[in-house]
Amino acid sequence: MARATILRAALLLVYSAAAFPAVAGHESPFYPSFYPQEIRVETVAPEAAAAALRKGSLHAYVGADPFGGGSLPAEVRAVESLEGFLVAIPGPSARTPEARCAAAARAAAGVSGPGRHPHPYAVTPYHADYLVHADLAAAAAAAVRRAPAAAPADARVEVVRLDDLVAEDRAAAAGFPGPPWLKAGWFHAYRLQADALADPAARRRVDEMAARLMAGEPRDAAERATLERSLVTALAAGCERAVVGYVTRREPYGAEYSEGIENVAFDSQSGLGSAVFLRTAKLKDFPWNGWLRLGVSTPPAAAWNPVGGFTDPAGRLIWAAVGDPALIPDPYGGGWSPNRVVVEAWQADPGPVPAGAAVGEPGTPAVARVRYRALASLFHDGSRMTQADLIAPYLYAARWGVAPLARDRLAGLDVARVDRKTVQLAPDMALAYDVFVVDVYLRRLAGGRDESAAVAPPWSSVPWHVLALMDEAVARGLGTLSGIDLVRDQRVKQVLAGLVDRFAAEGHVPEPLRGRVTADEARARWAALRRFFRQHGHLLAANGPYLLDRWTADSAVLQVFRDLSYPLGVGTFDRFALPRRAFVSGVEAKGDRLEVSAEVERVFRYQRTYELIREPFGSAASADQITKDTLVARYVALGAEGRVLAVGEAAEPEGNRFGIDLGGLPARAVAVALVLNGNTMDPDVRVVPWTR
Numbered sequence: 001m002a003r004a005t006i007l008r009a010a011l012l013l014v015y016s017a018a019a020f021p022a023v024a025g026h027e028s029p030f031y032p033s034f035y036p037q038e039i040r041v042e043t044v045a046p047e048a049a050a051a052a053l054r055k056g057s058l059h060a061y062v063g064a065d066p067f068g069g070g071s072l073p074a075e076v077r078a079v080e081s082l083e084g085f086l087v088a089i090p091g092p093s094a095r096t097p098e099a100r101c102a103a104a105a106r107a108a109a110g111v112s113g114p115g116r117h118p119h120p121y122a123v124t125p126y127h128a129d130y131l132v133h134a135d136l137a138a139a140a141a142a143a144v145r146r147a148p149a150a151a152p153a154d155a156r157v158e159v160v161r162l163d164d165l166v167a168e169d170r171a172a173a174a175g176f177p178g179p180p181w182l183k184a185g186w187f188h189a190y191r192l193q194a195d196a197l198a199d200p201a202a203r204r205r206v207d208e209m210a211a212r213l214m215a216g217e218p219r220d221a222a223e224r225a226t227l228e229r230s231l232v233t234a235l236a237a238g239c240e241r242a243v244v245g246y247v248t249r250r251e252p253y254g255a256e257y258s259e260g261i262e263n264v265a266f267d268s269q270s271g272l273g274s275a276v277f278l279r280t281a282k283l284k285d286f287p288w289n290g291w292l293r294l295g296v297s298t299p300p301a302a303a304w305n306p307v308g309g310f311t312d313p314a315g316r317l318i319w320a321a322v323g324d325p326a327l328i329p330d331p332y333g334g335g336w337s338p339n340r341v342v343v344e345a346w347q348a349d350p351g352p353v354p355a356g357a358a359v360g361e362p363g364t365p366a367v368a369r370v371r372y373r374a375l376a377s378l379f380h381d382g383s384r385m386t387q388a389d390l391i392a393p394y395l396y397a398a399r400w401g402v403a404p405l406a407r408d409r410l411a412g413l414d415v416a417r418v419d420r421k422t423v424q425l426a427p428d429m430a431l432a433y434d435v436f437v438v439d440v441y442l443r444r445l446a447g448g449r450d451e452s453a454a455v456a457p458p459w460s461s462v463p464w465h466v467l468a469l470m471d472e473a474v475a476r477g478l479g480t481l482s483g484i485d486l487v488r489d490q491r492v493k494q495v496l497a498g499l500v501d502r503f504a505a506e507g508h509v510p511e512p513l514r515g516r517v518t519a520d521e522a523r524a525r526w527a528a529l530r531r532f533f534r535q536h537g538h539l540l541a542a543n544g545p546y547l548l549d550r551w552t553a554d555s556a557v558l559q560v561f562r563d564l565s566y567p568l569g570v571g572t573f574d575r576f577a578l579p580r581r582a583f584v585s586g587v588e589a590k591g592d593r594l595e596v597s598a599e600v601e602r603v604f605r606y607q608r609t610y611e612l613i614r615e616p617f618g619s620a621a622s623a624d625q626i627t628k629d630t631l632v633a634r635y636v637a638l639g640a641e642g643r644v645l646a647v648g649e650a651a652e653p654e655g656n657r658f659g660i661d662l663g664g665l666p667a668r669a670v671a672v673a674l675v676l677n678g679n680t681m682d683p684d685v686r687v688v689p690w691t692r
Contacts, residue, residue, distance in 0.1 A: 030425055032566035033545040034573075035263070035282030036292035041317055042555035044295035052295070053252055056259035059283070062272045063313045064297045065250040069114025075256040079264065081271035082126035084161040085192060086111055086245035091154035097238045103155035104242035105147035111157070111245040120144050122192060122232055122243045123185030126268050128334025128680040130185060131673045132225045132636055132644070133232060135687045140236075159247055162269055165191050167311060176393060176403045177327055179214075180451035183269055183334045186213065186228040189235050189243075196241035206234050216445035216452065221647040222637075224448075229642060257608055258285050261292070265576035267331045268681040273313055275320040275339070276331045279545070279573045284608050288570050289560075299554040303489075304540060306462045307402070307470050308482030314556075321558050324544040326374075326459035332579050332679040335450050339568070340543075341457045344437070345371040346449050353412030353441045358387065358516075359394045360412025366441035370453045371416070374436040378565040379463045381532035381541040383525055387415050388517050390436060392464035394456070395512040396471060400481060406456035411443035413458060433567060462542050464517070465503075465525040468510040469496055469539060487538040487548060496539055500530050575677070578603055580612065582631055582674035583684045585656075594660040594688065596633050598653065598674050617656040631676050633658035637667040637690075649675075662690070 044058065046066035052058035053066070054073050065078070072078060088104040104120070111118040121137035123130055130137070165188060170178035181187045190210045197203040209231040218224035236242065251272045254260040263282050267274035272294075283290035300314035310319035326341035350369035355362040376385040391413060397403040419435040438458040445452045460467070466486075473484045478492050485492060502508070504526035507519030517525075532541050540548055545566060546558035586597035598617040603610050617631055631653065637646040645665050650658040662670070667690045673683040 030423075030431065030564070031288055031562065031570040032564055033560045033562050033569065034279045035286070035288050035290070035570060037289040037560045037562075038549075039278065039292045039294065039321055039546060039558040040555065041294050041296060041314060041558070043297070043299040043314070046297060049295045049297075053254050056254050056256045057293070058254065058295050059261045059293050060251065060253035060264075060272055060277075060281070061295045061297075062251060062277075062317055063249065065115075065252065067250075067252060069250065072252060075254060075260065076252045077255045077264075078250045078252040079266040079271060080248045080250050081266060082124060082162060082269045083115070083247045083249035083271075084159050084163075084165070085122070085188075085243055086116060086157055086247060087160055087192070088155040088157055088239070088242045088244050090239065090242075091156070093154045100155075100239035101242065102147065104239045104244055105144045107155045107157050107242075108144045108244035109147065115248045115250060116245055117248065118144070118245045120242070120244050122189035122236065124246045125682040126246070126248070127185030127188070128183065128268075128330070129228065130680070131634055131671055131683060131685060132228060132647070133185065134636075134671045134673075134685040135638060135669060136229060136233065136642070138687065155242075157244060160192060162188065163313070176397065176406050176456060177325060177336070177454060179405055180336065180446055180454040181214070181334075183329055186210075186231055189232045192243070193235040193241050197235070197238065198240055199238065202234065202238065206231060209234065214446060216447045221448075222644045225636060225644040225647050226642075229644065233642075253281075255609075256284075260284050262608065263574060263577040265331055265573065265579070267329060268333075270316075270329075273317050273320075274331065275325065275328045276573055276576050278317075278321045279568075280577045300556070303479070303483050303485040304487040304548075305470060305481075305484050306466065306540070306542065307400075307484075308480070309485070311482070318548070318556050318558070321546040322540065322544045322548055323461035323542045325461060326457035327454055330678060331576050332681045334680065336454045340375045341459050342373045342375070343370060343453045344373050346453070347371075350441065354414055357412040357414040357441075358391050360410065360441065362412070364411045364441070364443065366411040366443060367445060368442045368449075368452060370440045370442065372436075372438045372440065372453075372458055373419075374438055374458050375567040376434045376436060376565075377543055377567055378563055379528075379541050379543045380547045380561060381463070381528040383463050383465070383528045383541070385434075385436075385463070385543070386521075387436070388464045388513055388521075389460050390415070390438065390458045391516070392467050392513065393460045396467050399471065399512060400474075402481065403456075405446065409442050409444050409446055409452070409455045411441040413441070414439045415458075431564060461544065462540075463525065463529075464510075464513060465522070465529055466539065466541055468513070469499065469529075471510065472496070472499055486540045487551065493533075493539060497530075497533055500526055500533065500539075504530055578610070578612075579679045579681065580676055581679060581682070581684070582617070582676035583614065584672060584674055584686045585616070587672060587686055587688050589688075589690070592662050592664055594635070594662065594670060594672065596650075596658045596660065596672055596674070598631060598633070598656050598658065600629065600631060600674075600676050617653065629677055631674060633660060634673050634675055635660050636671040637662060637665050638669045638671065639665075639667055 049061045049066040088107040090100040094100045094103045108120045120140040123133040261281050263280050265276045265280040296314045302311040302315045303309040327336040328339045347369045353360045353364040416437045421433045423431045446455045507523035509517050509522045549559040550557045580601035583599045585599045588595045600617045601612045633650040639645045650660050670690050671687045673685045
């Protein structure tokens with residue numbers, strides 16, 4: 001079998017297993033972790049970043065545009081993502097809803113400038129739920145165009161950054177992800193506008209609608225879509241904080257033939273400051289390895305710890321490499337993609353939490369059971385992941401009062417078994433992997449099945465003894481959960497290093513884990529962390545693809561963790577590189593059926609460069625395409641008073657045409673968009689009148 005074929009096969013297999021190596025005596029064709037061998041994140045002033053990108057000495061500038069929205073140099077490309085919202089704040093003379101809305105319309109008409117987009121509706125094309133709101137967004141834009149030119153202008157326009165809007169929601173909390181709807185437009189609208197509502201009755205109404213969405217009360221997708229539309233409409237009704245547009249960030253990266261980077265993936269809302277970017281980008285001169293240099297505009301200021309730290313842009317980027325989440329946000333969608341945890345099965349009404357469950361009270365009623373496969377590996381300090389590491393985040397979340405959504409929904413957790421998987425790379429070469437099969441019981445749902453599965457996956461980015469050390473630091477008054485720094489605070493490290501020495505000698509088992517960890521196991525864990533501290537000078541042992549090697553006040557250097565126990569490897573996330581779009585080239589009504597014609601972008605590569613070509617779907621794919629594209633036609637059927645009658649998709653085209661059967665629905669309009677490989681970013685939406 002050819003080397004490249006073996007590598008691709010290994011990547012597919014290890015994605016569904018976890019690792020401890022049993023490798024024969026020659027080089028493995030599987031390369032764990034991701035492309036660069038070293039990542040340097042450093043603070044660079046914008047003018048210096050622009051010069052370094054031109055020279056090729058800086059590979060990307062994360063979070064900002066050093067070129068100020070102007071034209072890019074020939075060897076520089078850029079990605080664009082949602083940075084925030086433009087909102088109109090009414091002045092003192094705009095006292096009534098009518099006056100406030102008129103002032104906002106006037107402000108919306110004046111939106112301009114690099115990265116500023118007129119859009120008087122809170123759900124934008126960078127939200128995966130935009131299709132549900134597309135007709136309302138178009139109606140809001142038409143109302144602005146109709147507004148009298150002499151309308152009052154007593155409103156100022158402010159930028160509300162998305163990072164600030166959802167900072168508390170996505171802060172790391174004992175390893176849990178943020179809420180499942182973290183990227184949803186309706187949720188951003190709620191966070192943006194609810195606090196500005198002056199009428200207590202209006203505030204109660206929107207709070208109730210948001211609570212129903214978060215509790216998964218709507219019976220089906222159509223009812224849920226109607227509720228989302230009603231919520232966003234109610235939030236905007238009084239124009240207390242009217243959305244008049246949105247702001248996109250442009251982040252440049254070097255694409256020079258030999259010294260640039262390629263294979264760039266990003267997130268529709270966090271751009272290059274995301275886990276997927278670090279897991280795909282590779283230097284053009286290296287098939288793997290190489291030194292990736294990234295610039296940020298402001299130095300890291302937040303504490304470096306895995307519970308409440310890494311909350312600023314530089315810190316989030318560093319933690320995205322050092323830590324490894326259970327799931328990562330879909331880069332170009334609104335859901336979640338598996339990283340170290342895979343959802344295997346879902347069961348409604350499973351009965352109560354069973355006896356012997358690792359977490360929760362046996363007998364507690366549950367409305368659902370989610371079965372996960374958790375892909376284990378060694379931590380950076382050499383500790384082997386055990387059941388205690390999987391359950392520690394649940395125990396400490398309850399102890400600390402963090403991760404309220406997970407605590408509210410969780411009924412119990414049971415480790416069903418540990419599977420041993422072997423990946424045979426060659427006749428005399430195999431990797432053996434441990435996979436934890438874990439059942440999580442939910443007492444309440446959170447939206448639909450996919451959303452509920454993302455609430456409390458069984459995972460931890462750090463070993464249990466690091467969580468215990470954080471707990472000890474708080475108990476000794478060394479700081480808060482968000483303020484303790486395990487890397488840069490010498491006083492904290494000195495105290496905690498002394499505790500590690502003592503705990504290693506005692507075989508100390510922290511109170512939440514007593515009866516779950518033996519003294520000998522604890523002694524080995526603390527000894528491993530002591531060795532790690534002596535070698536690396538910090539206590540941030542995690543299980544991500546990179547470990548923190550050295551740092552200054554304005555930089556951090558991360559070294560790749562190419563340990564064969566790491567279950568993901570070079571190429572795992574390549575499907576997210578170079579997101580491509582699909583376009584509606586035509587819509588035709590035939591009886592009770594809509595026929596939608598599709599065009600898609602194809603990637604044509606020329607050595608180390610590429611070009612996007614738009615062509616009808618179903619045309620011959622480029623020679624280097626490895627996997628078949630997935631294209632679906634999504635639709636929203638709209639009835640009287642904006643009520644959603646149906647939400648669905650057609651997934652089996654005939655040639656380049658999709659058939660959408662409306663089955664005699666009393667629809668007045670149908671909104672249609674095409675989604676290529678899950679990319680819902682900036683969709684080509686058609687709202688078609690329907691008179692059948």
